[in-house]
Amino acid sequence: MTQQLLHADATDAASPLFSTTLSLPDCDATGWVVVDSMVDGLAMGGTRMTATVDEAELAGLARAMTHKLALVDLPIGGAKAGIRPNGPVRDRHALMRTFGQVTRPLLHGGVYLGCDQGTTHPDRDEFFAAAGYDIATRPGATRLDVDWAEFWRSMVDITGFGVATAALGALRAANAATPQRVVLQGFGTVGRGVAQHLAAHGHRIVAVADVLGTVEDPAGLPVAELIACTSTDGTIDRSGLPASVRVHDGDRAWLKVDADVLVLAAGADAVKEEHVSSVRAGLVVEGGNMSCTKDARRMLGEAGRTVLPDVVVNVGGAAVTGCILAGVAPSGLNVPQMSAWLREWIAGKVNRNCELIAELAASGVTEPVSALLADRNIAW
């Protein structure tokens, strides 16, 4: 049977395949599930919970999921869910249970909803339980020898792994010496994973930024110690830092630190047009979603910087779920074997796409991601 891709209007992110509003009774919150596309009845994406999330933001993110999954050739469409509480959440467990009950028909019908900004793996486990949903029992999914929650404990660094793989590939292609000086904006799940993998390959993490500011040591920050004094939401406890570490307050102090590699792993629009001339690194890696504005990305390219785009490099987490959901990963492996299989698969896809992007950019193509998607019959 040929694959069936359903896409409402591939040229307009405001036109998903369908979008539904959730009332979330008794939770004083509004929710949405936006499905941008489906392939053979499957779509997937995370669940974002912020005070400002809205349907338009989710439509853009669901479109990005379509792109990410297509670029790694997974037969799954893109989706995104959102929860916007009307104030402080009084009972998070009740909210997650209600979200699971309300989205139950979608989950069982092929729309996988994981976690995203503002939701955690325990939240996801709670709404899956309320929906009676278990990926392991889905027809066609890869069989795991542990439950989904336990499996994910071995994969927490996977998006950072994919981002670091992309950076290492670009450094290899440029014959860059080791160590390179790395600045990381964002020290959450993605940033910490990138730091661990780049440091393990001999590179020097010279500065790390979180929501409070930037910490810097030109001789190299002690990554393991830094992680030990960082909260799960990615805030570094300044009181536990070694004396060699300098602390800078203020937004974008990280832009002033000399670096060869800049990894952006926080929110959107970290680098806008007005910041381009301040970027010192030759290699800019978009670990977060939409870390550079479209114009900033173009201007960085014109200024001779290499930019590795988000939809190509930060696909690790989505790829893990996608490989299991669509049954692409083999069944019957134990957790270490499955982890190794998935890491090799993700590294292969990320490296190949980065090479193609570099070839397209070298031949003068200004929107290489768009060209890669066009090869898969998907508009940018």
Ligand SMILES: NC(=O)c1ccc[n+]([C@@H]2O[C@H](COP(=O)([O-])OP(=O)(O)OC[C@H]3O[C@@H](n4cnc5c(N)ncnc54)[C@H](O)[C@@H]3O)[C@@H](O)[C@H]2O)c1
């Ligand atoms: N976690 C994943 O698997 C995954 C996958 C794909 C994309 N992403 C995207 O990557 C980005 C980071 O995700 P995460 O899971 O690491 O998030 P997170 O919430 O765990 O961490 C975010 C980090 O960014 C920092 N930060 C926030 N505002 C900042 C600012 N103005 N300046 C500097 N630092 C700031 C926070 O202090 C924290 O260290 C987000 O855009 C997310 O949507 C994440």
